[in-house]
Amino acid sequence: MSDLDLLVEPARPLPEPRQITPGLTTGDKVFRFVAAAAAASVLLILGLVALFLVLEAQPALKVAGFKFFTTFEWNPDGTPAHFGIAALIYGTAMIACIALVVALPIAVGSALFVNEYAPARLGRPLVALLDLLAAVPSLIYGMWGLYYLQPHLQGTSRWLTDHLGFIPFFHTSRPVFGSSMFIAGIVVGLMVLPIVASVTREVLAQAPRGVCEAALALGGSRWGMIRSVILPFGRSGIVGAAMLGLGRALGETIAIALILAFNFRITTQILAPGGGSVAGLIANNFGEAGDAQRHALVAAGLALFVITLIVNTVARIIVNRTSKGKMED
C-alpha cells in the first residue's frame, strides 16, 4: 500500500472543472435552424406550386365552372369558350392502365428473377441496366416510340384487331393504326418499368428469409415457396409499386405528346389513332396558345398535379408500410 503511495504524486489542487452549459451552442442552434429551413423549403415549394397554379387557373375555372370536369371538348379560345378535361383524364388514365398492364408482369418477374433465381453475377448487371433504362430521357422514348416502335407494331395491331376484335378494346372501325393509345401506353409502360421493378424488388427482398427456407425445407419447390411465402408477403408492396408507376405514368408528357394524335372523344378503341392526355396536351398546345388557352392549360395542369400527388402519396404509404411492418419472421 505504502509503495503505491510513493508512486502517486502528491495531490495537486484540481483545475476548476470546465463550465458545461447544457443544451445546444449558438452554432448548433443556427445550424439546426438552417437545416430545418432547407427541409421546410420543400414544404414551401409544394405550397407555392399549388398557390400559383390555382391563381393562374382561376380565370379559366371561372369561365368553365364545374363543367370543367365534365366537358369533352377543348376549345378555350372560341366564343363561347367550351372546354373541359373529362376526355383528357380518361385518355390519361387509359394510357396509364395500358402502361401498367405492360410493365407490372415484367417488373414482378424481373424482381423475382433478380432476387430468387439469378446468381449475383447476372443479377447485379441486370439491376444496373434496368436503372440505366430509368435514366433515358422521356424525349428519347418518345422519338423511339414514334419512329421505331410504331411501324413495328403495325402488324401486331392489325393482328389484334383481326383476331381479338370481339374484345371492345381491340376493335377498330377503320383499319388505321398508329398514333394510338396502345402505342403510347406501351412506351409509357417501358418508361415506368424501372421504378416499378426496383420498388417491387426492394419490397420482395424483405420477405422473411427464415420462412422461405422453411418452405423449401418442407419440400416445396422454388415456385411453391414464392407462391406461398414471397407473393403473399409482398402483395400490398406490389400494389404500392404499381401505384407509384401509375403516378409516373399519369404525368408522362413528351413521349405522349410526340406519339399520340389528340382528339377529345371517349373511346375504347385503343388501337385506333386518337386519344387524350392532360400532360401531352399542355406540351402540345402551350407554344401557340393565347391567354385564354394558357389559363385553361394551367387549370388542366392543376388537376394533374392534384391527381398525381394523391396517387403518389397513397402509393408511398402502402410501400413504406410493407417494408417496415413485417420485418420479423
Added chain:
Amino acid sequence: MSAVPAAALPHPRKVRRSVREVVERPLMIAAVVGVAMALIFAVTPLSGVLGWALCTYVGFVVLDSFDCYRTDGPVVAKDRIATVLVSTAGLCTVVPLILIVAYVLSKGLHGVTRSFFTETLEKVGPADPATVGGAKHAIIGTIEQVGLATILATPLGLMTAVHLTESRGRLARVTRVLVDAMSGIPSIVAGLFIYTMWVVRFHEGFSGLAAAMALSVLMLPTVARTAEEVIKLVPNGLRESSLALGAPEWKTTLRIILPAARSGLVTATVLGVSRIAGETAPLLMTAFGSDSVNTNPWHGAQSALPLFAFQRVRNAIPTQIARGWAGALVLIVLVLSLFTLARAPGGRGVSPRHWRREPPKTAARGRKGP
C-alpha cells in the same frame, strides 16, 4: 420407435442437375419446336418473324413443362414453367435499352459532325442539308440551365438530407413524405409552376434562369433522398466519437459526417443532374427555345439540347428531323455517361479509404450500396 414404414414414403423428388438435363434437353426441345413452327408458318397463312418467335416460345414452354411432368410430376413441372417465365421477364428488361440505344445511334450518328457543336440554326434555311447548322446555342443553354439548377438544388437538397438524418422531429417525418411527393411531381407541372410564378406574376419573361428553377424543383428530391441514404451509411461511431470529444453538432456534421460521405454526396448530385439534363417538358414554358445563341441566362428565351431535339423532330422536314436525332444522340450519351459515372462501383457510399478502421459489417454495407 414410431418410424413410418419405409414403403409408405414417396419417392424423393429428383433434382435436375446434369448438363444433359439442364441445357441439352431444353435446347433440343426449343430447336424442335422452332423448326416445327417454321414448317407450320410455311404451310398455313400465318406469317411474321415476331409471330413465329412467340409461337415457338409458347410451344417451348408447353413441351418443356410436359417433359418435366412426364419424368418428375406436376410440382416440378409447375416450377419449371415459373422458372422459364420469370427468367424471360428478367432478361426482357434489357431488350428495350439495347433497342433504344442502337436505334438512336443508327439514326443520329451521321448527324453528329463538327458543325453540330460549332454552328447554330440562325441562318439555316429549309433547303440546307442536315450537315449545315448545329446545336451550339442549345449546348450552351443546357450547360447554363443545368449548372444553375445544380447550384440552386444541391445545397438545399444536402441540407434537407442533413435535417432528415440528424433530427428526429415531426418536421423531419413530414419532410420525408413531402420529398417523396415532390419526386412524383410531373415535370410539366414543375414547368407550369415556374411559368405562372416567374414568367406571369413576376413579369420576368422566358429565360434560362426560369428553366433552371423548374429543373431544380425536379432535382431537389433526387438529391435529398440519395444524400439521405448516403449519410445514413456513415458509421455511427464516427458521429459519437466526435460528439464525445466535445465537438458541437454542426462541426460534427460539416467536418466529420459530410466529408466521410463525400463520394456518395457527389453521386447524389450527379444523379440529380442526370435526371434533369434530359427533361424537355418544363423547358417548353420556361426557356421557350430559340435558334440563336443567347449566352445570358438571366434574360431572354434560350434553347437547350432536349428542346432543340424536340422542336426539330416536330418539324416535317427530313433534314430537321435528322438534326433532331443528332441532338438526341448527344443527349443520350451525355445522360447515360453521367448516370454510369454516378453509379460506378466505389462512387457510392462511404469511401472506405478514409475510414479503414470501421467494423467489417459497416464496411461491407458501405461498399456494396443498394
